[in-house]
Amino acid sequence: MNAMPEPLRLPGLVDLHVHLRDPGQTAKEDFLTGTGAALAGGFTTVLDMPNNAVPVTTSELLEAKGSVARSRIVCDTGLYLGSLGEDLAELSDPSGLAWGLKLYLNRTTGGYLLDAERLSDVFLAWHGRGPILVHAEADVIGTVLAASRATGRRVHVCHVSRRAELEPILAAKADGTAVTCGVTPHHLFLTEDDARRLGPFGEVRPRLAPRPDVDFLWEHLDGIDVVESDHAPHTTADKEQGAFGFPGLETTLPLLLQAEREGQLTRADIVGKCALAPRTILGLPEQPDTVVEIEPVEFEIGSTGLLTRAGWTPFAGRPGFGRVHRVTLRGERVFEDGQVLAAPGSGRLLRPSS
Ligand code: DOR
Ligand code: ZN
Numbered sequence: 296m297n298a299m300p301e302p303l304r305l306p307g308l309v310d311l312h313v314h315l316r317d318p319g320q321t322a323k324e325d326f327l328t329g330t331g332a333a334l335a336g337g338f339t340t341v342l343d344m345p346n347n348a349v350p351v352t353t354s355e356l357l358e359a360k361g362s363v364a365r366s367r368i369v370c371d372t373g374l375y376l377g378s379l380g381e382d383l384a385e386l387s388d389p390s391g392l393a394w395g396l397k398l399y400l401n402r403t404t405g406g407y408l409l410d411a412e413r414l415s416d417v418f419l420a421w422h423g424r425g426p427i428l429v430h431a432e433a434d435v436i437g438t439v440l441a442a443s444r445a446t447g448r449r450v451h452v453c454h455v456s457r458r459a460e461l462e463p464i465l466a467a468k469a470d471g472t473a474v475t476c477g478v479t480p481h482h483l484f485l486t487e488d489d490a491r492r493l494g495p496f497g498e499v500r501p502r503l504a505p506r507p508d509v510d511f512l513w514e515h516l517d518g519i520d521v522v523e524s525d526h527a528p529h530t531t532a533d534k535e536q537g538a539f540g541f542p543g544l545e546t547t548l549p550l551l552l553q554a555e556r557e558g559q560l561t562r563a564d565i566v567g568k569c570a571l572a573p574r575t576i577l578g579l580p581e582q583p584d585t586v587v588e589i590e591p592v593e594f595e596i597g598s599t600g601l602l603t604r605a606g607w608t609p610f611a612g613r614p615g616f617g618r619v620h621r622v623t624l625r626g627e628r629v630f631e632d633g634q635v636l637a638a639p640g641s642g643r644l645l646r647p648s649s
Pocket of ligand 1 (some may be wrong): 430501528539541
């Protein structure tokens with residue numbers, strides 16, 4: 296008789312870049328479905344971006360968002376503040392809920408864009424805890440790194456997708472600039488060929504890249520601090536209308552574990568980039584007695600059975616490895632065999648100030 300294979304055990308993973316759409320766009324996702332998808336994907340901490348239907352650019356809006364989150368979350372959740380460069384006073388003493396400041400320097404969902412000329416002023420105005428996180432593609436990455444160097448503010452560059460972004464970041468790191476960066480699974484596992492194949496379902500910002508850029512990311516994985524899903528749920532109807540972004544919370548871990556099997560990275564890379572480094576970058580609290588148990592099976596990723604309200608994935612048809620069987624958070628069973636067991640509101644709304 297064959298013994299059951301031993302489950303894999305991982306610490307609770309951290310995704311420092313998700314869009315849970317709540318409040319304002321709960322037809323796409325809400326705090327309950329989004330944090331449930333996180334647990335299903337092995338993530339026990341997520342950090343939510345401020346490009347809600349009403350951009351979260353004031354402490355008042357951030358606290359209001361926190362109140363919505365508090366009653367619905369099933370895993371630990373932190374929030375970022377945003378800025379359009381308009382009310383710099385909001386950045387000097389932000390709400391104690393802000394884990395960082397997110398700035399968009401390229402156009403994407405919500406048309407929430409900061410003029411790069413405002414960058415140094417915004418950097419200098421930020422006196423909150425945590426880094427400034429930027430959506431900054433190749434055309435503006437130099438401006439961002441110069442602003443970080445000039446102001447001393449710590450920067451995290453989200454979703455690097457091209458050599459022309461990563462190369463200057465690696466050079467800045469070597470020079471001692473306080474910069475970290477993240478990569479998404481879609482920029483590691485998909486290319487512009489997939490974008491063509493997927494049509495509107497392949498639209499994401501930054502765009503999926505040519506193969507040589509994707510190869511450059513893999514070749515310099517050691518210089519990329521974190522893997523961040525950029526979970527950006529949109530309904531299939533919204534995608535057909537041209538919305539940018541992919542859900543990713545439930546596919547990140549199986550894609551990475553499959554890549555581990557294929558020798559593209561190690562288990563230590565996965566734990567480092569999906570738990571240790573995001574925790575260090577943000578100063579997140581530890582989660583004692585927290586473990587993710589994973590059934591070691593290969594399967595074909597598909598759009599059925601996902602907990603995200605978006606209900607589809609651009610990775611359908613690809614092999615994934617590892618099904619999350621059970622998640623224990625602070626000693627409580629919060630997820631098992633496809634079911635969220637935690638009650639809405641039982642996750643912690645994290646405050647960096649406490
Ligand atoms: O494709 C994207 N979708 N890129 C972003 O920067 C934002 C995200 C979203 O919120 O939908
Ligand atoms: Zn994002």
